[in-house]
Amino acid sequence: MKTVEVRALVKTFDGHLRKRRGKADTVRALDGVDLAAGPGEYLVLLGPSGCGKTTLLRTIAGLERPTEGEVLIDGQVVNGLPPRVRQIAMVFQSYALYPHKTVMDNIVFPLRAEKAPKETRERKARWAAGLLEIEPLLGRKPRQLSGGERQRVALARALVRDPAVFLLDEPLSNLDAKMRATARDELKRFQQQIGTTTIYVTHDQAEAMGLGDRIAVLERGRVRQVGTPVEVYDDPADTFVATFIGSPPMNLVRRGDRLVGFRPEHLLPAESVPQDARITMTLQVERMEYLSGDRHVYGTVTGLGDATRVIARLPATLDTPITPGEPHEFAVPAGRLRFFDADAGTRAPAVPIGDR
Amino acid sequence: MTNEALRRRYARRHVAARCGLYAAAVLSALVCALPFLWSLVSAFKQNRDLYDPESNPFAFNEPATPDHVTFLFADTPFPTFVLNTLLVGGAVVLLTLALALPAAYSLARLNRPWGTPMGIAIFLVYLVPPSLLFLSLTRVVVALGLEDSLWSMIVVYPTITVPVSVWLLIGFLKAVPTDIEEQAMVDGHSRLGAFVRAVLPLVFPGLVAVVVFSFTLTASEFVYALAFVSSSPEMVVSTGVPTQLIRGDVFFWQSLQAATVVTAVPIAFLFNLFLDRFVTGFTMGAVKT
Amino acid sequence: MSARRAGLADRDGFLAWVMLLPSVIYILALVGVPFLLAVAFAFSDVTTGDPSYDFVGFGNFTAVFDDGVFWRSLWNTLLFTGCSMVLIVVFGKILANLLIADFHGKWLVRFLILLPWTTPVALSTISWLWFLDSIYSPVDWTLRHLGLIDQNVVWLGDPNTAMLSVILVQTWRLTPLAAVIVMAGLVAIPRDIDEAARIDGAGFWRRMFEVTIPLSLPVIAVAALFGAIMTFTDMTVSYVLTRGGPTHATDVLASWAYFRGIEGGDVGQGAAIALFLFPILLAGVVAILRAVRRLEAR
Numbered sequence: 056m057k058t059v060e061v062r063a064l065v066k067t068f069d070g071h072l073r074k075r076r077g078k079a080d081t082v083r084a085l086d087g088v089d090l091a092a093g094p095g096e097y098l099v100l101l102g103p104s105g106c107g108k109t110t111l112l113r114t115i116a117g118l119e120r121p122t123e124g125e126v127l128i129d130g131q132v133v134n135g136l137p138p139r140v141r142q143i144a145m146v147f148q149s150y151a152l153y154p155h156k157t158v159m160d161n162i163v164f165p166l167r168a169e170k171a172p173k174e175t176r177e178r179k180a181r182w183a184a185g186l187l188e189i190e191p192l193l194g195r196k197p198r199q200l201s202g203g204e205r206q207r208v209a210l211a212r213a214l215v216r217d218p219a220v221f222l223l224d225e226p227l228s229n230l231d232a233k234m235r236a237t238a239r240d241e242l243k244r245f246q247q248q249i250g251t252t253t254i255y256v257t258h259d260q261a262e263a264m265g266l267g268d269r270i271a272v273l274e275r276g277r278v279r280q281v282g283t284p285v286e287v288y289d290d291p292a293d294t295f296v297a298t299f300i301g302s303p304p305m306n307l308v309r310r311g312d313r314l315v316g317f318r319p320e321h322l323l324p325a326e327s328v329p330q331d332a333r334i335t336m337t338l339q340v341e342r343m344e345y346l347s348g349d350r351h352v353y354g355t356v357t358g359l360g361d362a363t364r365v366i367a368r369l370p371a372t373l374d375t376p377i378t379p380g381e382p383h384e385f386a387v388p389a390g391r392l393r394f395f396d397a398d399a400g401t402r403a404p405a406v407p408i409g410d411r
Numbered sequence: 412m413t414n415e416a417l418r419r420r421y422a423r424r425h426v427a428a429r430c431g432l433y434a435a436a437v438l439s440a441l442v443c444a445l446p447f448l449w450s451l452v453s454a455f456k457q458n459r460d461l462y463d464p465e466s467n468p469f470a471f472n473e474p475a476t477p478d479h480v481t482f483l484f485a486d487t488p489f490p491t492f493v494l495n496t497l498l499v500g501g502a503v504v505l506l507t508l509a510l511a512l513p514a515a516y517s518l519a520r521l522n523r524p525w526g527t528p529m530g531i532a533i534f535l536v537y538l539v540p541p542s543l544l545f546l547s548l549t550r551v552v553v554a555l556g557l558e559d560s561l562w563s564m565i566v567v568y569p570t571i572t573v574p575v576s577v578w579l580l581i582g583f584l585k586a587v588p589t590d591i592e593e594q595a596m597v598d599g600h601s602r603l604g605a606f607v608r609a610v611l612p613l614v615f616p617g618l619v620a621v622v623v624f625s626f627t628l629t630a631s632e633f634v635y636a637l638a639f640v641s642s643s644p645e646m647v648v649s650t651g652v653p654t655q656l657i658r659g660d661v662f663f664w665q666s667l668q669a670a671t672v673v674t675a676v677p678i679a680f681l682f683n684l685f686l687d688r689f690v691t692g693f694t695m696g697a698v699k700t
Numbered sequence: 701m702s703a704r705r706a707g708l709a710d711r712d713g714f715l716a717w718v719m720l721l722p723s724v725i726y727i728l729a730l731v732g733v734p735f736l737l738a739v740a741f742a743f744s745d746v747t748t749g750d751p752s753y754d755f756v757g758f759g760n761f762t763a764v765f766d767d768g769v770f771w772r773s774l775w776n777t778l779l780f781t782g783c784s785m786v787l788i789v790v791f792g793k794i795l796a797n798l799l800i801a802d803f804h805g806k807w808l809v810r811f812l813i814l815l816p817w818t819t820p821v822a823l824s825t826i827s828w829l830w831f832l833d834s835i836y837s838p839v840d841w842t843l844r845h846l847g848l849i850d851q852n853v854v855w856l857g858d859p860n861t862a863m864l865s866v867i868l869v870q871t872w873r874l875t876p877l878a879a880v881i882v883m884a885g886l887v888a889i890p891r892d893i894d895e896a897a898r899i900d901g902a903g904f905w906r907r908m909f910e911v912t913i914p915l916s917l918p919v920i921a922v923a924a925l926f927g928a929i930m931t932f933t934d935m936t937v938s939y940v941l942t943r944g945g946p947t948h949a950t951d952v953l954a955s956w957a958y959f960r961g962i963e964g965g966d967v968g969q970g971a972a973i974a975l976f977l978f979p980i981l982l983a984g985v986v987a988i989l990r991a992v993r994r995l996e997a998r
Contacts, residue, residue: 118895131414135422139901151892155914164910168901212900432803439798440812443876446827447815449838453830461836468838510726513719521716529720536727538925538985539735540933542954543978546961546971547737548730550746570730573723602715631820633936634954638962649820653940664830671827675819682818683811690884 056094057129057142057219057252059115064088064124066110066276084110086276088124092220092252092269097243099267100256103299107276108256112222115254117141129219139168144213145222148229150205152197158184158208159193165216183211186245202230203238210245221246221253227262239265260300264288272296291316291393294400303351303366309397310360313406316393319351322367324375325384332389334359334408338367339382352377356385359408447675450668454480461664479665483656487663488643489670492651495561499647500626502565507572507625508618514573515580516606520592530581537574541634544570549638563639564647568632572625579624579689583617584610586691620688623681630678648674741971749965760972770973773944773951780867780952781932787871788927789920792878793913799883817876825940828869832856832941856942859949866950870937874930878923885919886912918992925988932984933977953977 066085084107092098100108113119115126117138125132133141144165152161162183166176184190187207197205206226213221226242227235243266246253257263263270264284271281272295280292291297297305297316306322307314325335336358344351348371356365367385369375377383389408396403441448452469453461460466460473483489517523518530548567549558557563587610595605611618636650643655652670656663745756764770795813803809816824831837832855840852855861889912897907913920935954938944944951944959951959953976961970 116899118898132418133414135418135425137421138895138899139903140417140421143899145896145899147892147896149890149892151890151896153893153897153911164897164902165900168903168906216901429803432798432801435794436798436801436803436805436809439795440809443814443816443872444812446824446831447819449831450827464835464841468836468841510723514723517716517719521712521719523713523716526716533723533727535985536731538929538981539731540929540954540977540981542933542935542957543974543981544731544734544738546957546967546974547734547741549962550737550741550967551730551734567730570727573727577723602712627818631818633820633822634958638958649822653822653826662830667826668830671819671823674823675815678820679811679815679818683807683814686810686814686880690880690887 056250058092058094058127059098059220059252059254060091060127060130061088061111061115062125062127064111064114064126065122066107066114066119067122083276085114085121085124088273088276088278090271090278090281092254095250095252097246097253097255097266097268099263099270100254100273101260101263101267101270101300102258102273104258106273108258108273109224110276111273112145112224112254112256115220116143116145116222142216142219143222144216144218144220146206146209146213146224146226148225150197150209150226150229152205152208152212154197156196157193158189158195158197158200161197161208162193162211162215165212169216179215180211183214186214186248187211203234206230206238214249218251221251223253223255225257226255227257228259235262242266260302264300272299274299290402292402294395297393297395303368305393306356306363306365307395308356308360308363308365310408311406312397313360313403314395314397314400315360315408316395317387317391319366319368320370321387321391322365322385323369323373323387324377325386327373327375328386328388333386334389334392335384335386337382338365338385340377340379342379343377350377354383447672450671454665454669454672456665479663480669482663483666483669483673487666488646488651488655489648489666491644492646492648492655493674495645495651496630496647496649499561499564499568500629502561503568503572503629504622504625506565506569507576508621510569511573511576511580511621512618515577515584516610518577519581519584520589520606520610530577533574534578535574537571537578541571541632545634545638548635552639557639559640559642559645561640561645561647564629564632564636567635567639568629571632572628575628576621576625579621580614580617582691583614583620586617587613616688620685623685624689627678627682630674738971738975741967742975744968746967747965756968760968764969764972769948769951769956772948773953773956773973774976776863776950777932777952777954779863780870780938780950781928783867784870784874784931785924785928787867788874788878788931789924791871791875792882792923792927793920795875795879796882796886799879800886813879814876816873817880821873821934821936822940824873825869825937828865828872829856829941832865857946859946862942862946862950866938866941869941870931870934873937874927877930878927881923881926882916882920885916885922888919889915921988921992925985925992928984928988929981932981 064085065083065087068082068084086107088107088111090111100111102108110119114121117133117136121134125134127133128141128143153164156164159180162180163176166179171179181190184193187210189204189207189211192200192204192208197208200208206229209226227238230238239262255266267284269281269283270287272279272287274295280287280296282290287296288300291300291305294307294314294316297307301318303319305316305318307316322338325333336356338352338354338356340352340354342353344353350369352367352369354365354367355362392405392408394403394405395401449469452471455475455477456471457473457476460471463472466472514533518526552558552563552567555566557566591609591613592605595609596602600608630647631649633649636647640646640650643651646655648670652667656667656670740753742760743755743757745754745759746752799810799813831839834852834854834857837852837855839855840849843849843853853861855865893911893915894907897911902910933954935952935958938950938952939955939958942950944955953973957970957974960973961967964970
């Protein structure tokens, strides 16, 4: 179990290199990133596409050279070291199995590269294959495997190296939705069993919430917030995190120089919110959607700040009648309100909002 | 080994690898371009400098002179050769596009069961060498009354350019999503109209690549040009220079070298501009046919 | 609803034929017919002076077989092709690696590397003719000044060095083409796979021999195919460099057919010689294409 840390990491792509990657001009893919994953931790890098999360992972792996800053694995600076001496294993989004080698040869490839004796290679490959339940596939070629099987082979190949760190780059994005839920569960159990420090890149917040011990939310090459899933969800550091995480996203209502934020599931009909500490507001209901039993109510709130379109998510257990086209009194428990600076978007001290 | 030492070692290795890369690049470039570089030097040399076995062949031991280059342009049919090459090249390119573009579209898009075998068959024609055909083609050219005329080359060269162009164009055409034509057809164009209005503009970069490629092939051809044309005013660069700038065993070396460089540089330049596109066209044709 | 019916321009089957037909007819007329004509000439006594057709059976072939030059040129062709092909593929692979690498001044290097192929072969061969000149060759000058030789080698005057020169010039000329083809294959390898191999601890050579080369083998075979065919049927280099000499030491089938058929005027014999290119060529093409298919099926 090793730590992974990056300090003040900056990575720019100049136009020349970038052109080959399909984009133009100088881009600061990483713009001063500080981040650390503790021993055995499952750290998820979450962000929209183009936020730099994959670049960060590739820089840790040694596939990209940082423009500035340091990468530390197990407390040692590894800048300039090629991937193979960093004791890392990586699972690529495409799995990157060697198409001309059998599953067995794919799995032992890293061991042959470190010149392990034949018996060791056999033994480790069998062990990894057993762990991932792919023994019957060892003689096949990657093209004969399903997506889920390929993912396991890629994991087995990563596993046999006894890596200090696992780097996973959206390993579930090539699976169909049904497979994804099972594979997610397996990945989590697998990591708990192995206990290896893992850094996992995804743009899917459900994956991030489900897998991560901690989540680092990235946007435009910067870390916006690092925290446990609960912290990131309940206490977003800024409006980006607030609206990126959660589906539907956090409602933001402008009130003076503040934005008042609250989650859709906390915006409930006034009669179902305890009276002692609540903020009420009038919701002009526009339309409703029924999603897996929940009701999503779309409407405009007035009375809290500027009139704003918001979404309320009513759990299936609430059967308050609500009619589209009519106003209805809604309320949010006072403790559920979050305040942001209206200009900077960062968290700001609460301002008193009287209940009228 | 300590981490510091390890990092120093790999830093050194990285530098060594970069140096190796640059050394390899310079070496390969030199080996490939050496005769041309030397041609460039020779072209500007004075006779007594050039024809002295002891003088350094890579340097000017006497002042450089542009005389021989001027001679090439003013007193030899070289300008005519260049003009002929451009004429033949231009006509062949047009003819090639007229034949290859519809054929490629038919093979790439119209989903006939014979599409793939026919594509491969046409490509294999490219492998039938001029040296096998030039004897009978010479008779054909004579029978058509085209001997000693630019037309002989214009008529015959597409046998070389059409197969490769079809192959490349299939690659480019397959890269265009079918949705685009289908959208155009839904919007009221015929299949042909969709091809002309929606697909052609999208493969335009590919077309340019094919034009350059065909022109290069045409300009380099030697065997047919040698067999069909023996009168100087109708010759192209590739045959005119070696046959007309050498009188018996008198070689106009400096002018010959100048002619080589003057011809080589623009073609290589054009080709280099489109290299990446050939590579994509070639791979796509190969992967998807 | 408009009353327009589907016109001919909408019928895929019809369009497919109409669009393909011109090319097919053109190729049949100017490749198919001349090919048959070449076969017919091989069995005739047609000469440039007397173009009337008389069937002479295997007469031309007997005459050709009795001529030692034919066997010499056949052997030369095989030697020339074999050596050049191997060199072209090896150097082509090396150059391809360079062409896809990232470094400053790449454009210029690529330009210079492509020169040998994009230059009309007759002209570049003339440059070589001068480069290997018996008196003024800079190669000899350099060797002389390094003290390695006392007097000029006369590269094109000796049968062995003449063949060597022809092979090297051919290799030099076609290597860029092979490099471009192999480069296409290398570019098509997903970047992930190479990176996965780096992560898995494979060094440069292991990646090259266990990942890159196996994955680009079909394309390397195609490059070999092009190299072989273009060399096997080529006469330009030996024609311009040595005129087949000294004493037929560098004559290949194609150049010998040219000397016999065009310069010697004996079209029948020339065609008979050229015809020998065909079965060998066909066998080579089939062999390589089958290898490619087998490789791709893996």
